[in-house]
Amino acid sequence: MLKNTLSIIGEYILFLKKVFSKPDKSKIFFKKLLFEMESMGIGSMLIVSIVSIAMGSVITTQTAMQIESSWIPSWTVGFVSRTSIVMELCPTIISLLLVGNLGSRITAEIGSMRVTEQIDALEVMGINPASYLVLPKVLAAMVVNPILIIFSIFFALVGGYLTVLITGCITPYHFMDGLTYCFRPYDIFYAVTKTFVFAFVMSSVAAFYGYRIDGGALELGKANTQGIVVSSFIILILNVLITQIML
Amino acid sequence: MIEVNNICKYFGEKQVLFDVNTTFEEGKVNLIIGRSGSGKTVLLKCLVGLFTPESGVVLYNGRSFHDLPDKDKHALRAEMGMVFQGSALFDSMTIEENVMFPLDMFTEMSLEEKRERVNFCLERVDLHNVNKLYPAELSGGMQKRAAFARGIACNPRYLFCDEPNSGLDPKTALLIDELVVDITHDLNITTVVNTHDLNSVITIGETISFIYEGHLQWRGNKDNVLTSDNELLNDFIYAQPLTQRIRQNL
Numbered sequence: 001m002l003k004n005t006l007s008i009i010g011e012y013i014l015f016l017k018k019v020f021s022k023p024d025k026s027k028i029f030f031k032k033l034l035f036e037m038e039s040m041g042i043g044s045m046l047i048v049s050i051v052s053i054a055m056g057s058v059i060t061t062q063t064a065m066q067i068e069s070s071w072i073p074s075w076t077v078g079f080v081s082r083t084s085i086v087m088e089l090c091p092t093i094i095s096l097l098l099v100g101n102l103g104s105r106i107t108a109e110i111g112s113m114r115v116t117e118q119i120d121a122l123e124v125m126g127i128n129p130a131s132y133l134v135l136p137k138v139l140a141a142m143v144v145n146p147i148l149i150i151f152s153i154f155f156a157l158v159g160g161y162l163t164v165l166i167t168g169c170i171t172p173y174h175f176m177d178g179l180t181y182c183f184r185p186y187d188i189f190y191a192v193t194k195t196f197v198f199a200f201v202m203s204s205v206a207a208f209y210g211y212r213i214d215g216g217a218l219e220l221g222k223a224n225t226q227g228i229v230v231s232s233f234i235i236l237i238l239n240v241l242i243t244q245i246m247l
Numbered sequence: 248m249i250e251v252n253n254i255c256k257y258f259g260e261k262q263v264l265f266d267v268n269t270t271f272e273e274g275k276v277n278l279i280i281g282r283s284g285s286g287k288t289v290l291l292k293c294l295v296g297l298f299t300p301e302s303g304v305v306l307y308n309g310r311s312f313h314d315l316p317d318k319d320k321h322a323l324r325a326e327m328g329m330v331f332q333g334s335a336l337f338d339s340m341t342i343e344e345n346v347m348f349p350l351d352m353f354t355e356m357s358l359e360e361k362r363e364r365v366n367f368c369l370e371r372v373d374l375h376n377v378n379k380l381y382p383a384e385l386s387g388g389m390q391k392r393a394a395f396a397r398g399i400a401c402n403p404r405y406l407f408c409d410e411p412n413s414g415l416d417p418k419t420a421l422l423i424d425e426l427v428v429d430i431t432h433d434l435n436i437t438t439v440v441n442t443h444d445l446n447s448v449i450t451i452g453e454t455i456s457f458i459y460e461g462h463l464q465w466r467g468n469k470d471n472v473l474t475s476d477n478e479l480l481n482d483f484i485y486a487q488p489l490t491q492r493i494r495q496n497l
């Protein structure tokens with residue numbers, strides 16, 4: 001088991017070395033990069049915004065419910081909601097959502113290219129398939145995911161505000177007060193940094209599991225599951241580490 | 248010229264190639280023949296470096312392919328064209344983009360020139376009006392031919408074809424055979440073709456390597472393939488009633 005894990009880690013590192021080698025043709029590389037950014041960004045925007053609004057609504061309601069005491073000022077609700085949304089919910093939960101959405105798409109795409117020998121065809125032509133296929137995806141995810149997270153934070157806050165507005169659990173004025181209370185830009189930086197690292201893990205692990213498939217379509221499903229489980233696991237561990245380092 | 252010296256290939260415990268020795272000559276159509284599962288595809292993939300043999304070497308004009316530094320390997324591969332048994336067309340690209348792909352990667356041609364070259368190659372494999380279609384929209388035989396067009400787009404110095412005419416009707420199969428011969432002779436390239444199509448064997452095989460269960464059993468050419476006294480080869484060639492009848496008339 002341990003030996004197996006170590007050999008997979010070694011394989012992954014060698015894979016990364018192949019991915020991060022100079023692209024064969026930079027013009028084609030940038031074309032692919034833009035294409036990936038567009039398809040990842042636009043493809044995930046809707047689901048990210050819906051989930052974010054729902055998340056913001058729930059966390060605001062829960063916070064308001066627990067702070068129903070006259071000792072605690074009512075702007076606390078906005079303050080606490082904002083802090084959880086910016087620092088944990090959006091970067092981590094949405095990154096995990098994107099593992100299921102973008103990550104599994106990457107595994108499926110690369111994996112089916114492996115199964116149908118398209119990767120071999122690239123290799124024979126003298127093209128580095130890892131760099132040609134995977135590098136644009138990894139870089140695109142590292143650019144697009146942080147942007148998605150910024151949007152997600154915005155939508156979650158909007159979701160919270162709407163909830164306050166509709167349910168009237170506290171006054172919207174107090175909620176807004178809390179949202180802006182003691183705002184630290186560093187929190188955003190922390191969130192974006194986390195997302196950036198998670199995006200790298202998500203895309204490279206997903207591509208790795210697709211790339212190393214040996215066999216047929218049955219393997220593809222297995223690789224997909226493995227990719228999702230492993231990258232979620234790594235993301236959650238890194239979440240702890242980054243938090244210890246940055247906060 | 249490509250020389251194969253004492254190649255052994257294993258998958259786990261299972262040995263698939265046993266000490267294969269053979270030579271593929273420049274300017275000639277070199278065939279690898281053998282029954283299904285005999286190891287033709289594995290041998291071809293060892294030639295192009297998709298598989299690394301456990302022992303033995305593949306020499307391209309005297310230089311061992313597997314020992315080349317990465318840069319030289321890439322340069323050599325840019326001169327290779329390969330047609331996979333399963334076509335291996337890029338399914339996210341149209342046929343035109345597929346055939347144009349090696350040109351995009353390795354030439355500085357203008358779009359106009361590339362289009363012209365693509366159309367020329369598609370014309371040669373008798374494919375018309377498919378430029379804007381995706382591989383999934385083509386029949387198996389058409390995919391095969393598109394893959395062939397992609398293989399020859401860059402005027403390779405080494406052409407590898409894994410059963411280029413399996414799944415084609417007899418007439419189109421002939422067309423591909425003729426094309427293989429023409430290209431090989433016109434450009435003086437080294438062509439290696441896997442096949443179990445007997446018609447190809449007796450018409451285009453300028454050298455023939457017969458593989459049986461991973462062993463090289465016989466080497467010769469189209470002129471002596473029908474008259475050899477190798478029993479395994481004769482079993483392979485004269486397996487069908489049609490060829491048995493030919494044998495009676497020899």
Ligand SMILES: Nc1ncnc2c1ncn2[C@@H]1O[C@H](COP(=O)(O)OP(=O)(O)OP(=O)(O)O)[C@@H](O)[C@H]1O
Pocket residue numbers: 258263281282283284285286287288289290332443
């Ligand atoms: N990736 C692989 N892993 C394990 N065994 C393999 C692999 N590829 C091929 N083999 C085995 O190697 C042997 C030779 O296979 P190969 O594909 O070379 O046959 P072939 O001569 O090309 O047959 P066909 O004419 O049907 O294409 C087969 O027994 C096959 O099971």
Ligand SMILES: [Mg+2]
Pocket residue numbers: 287288289332409
């Ligand atoms: Mg085969």
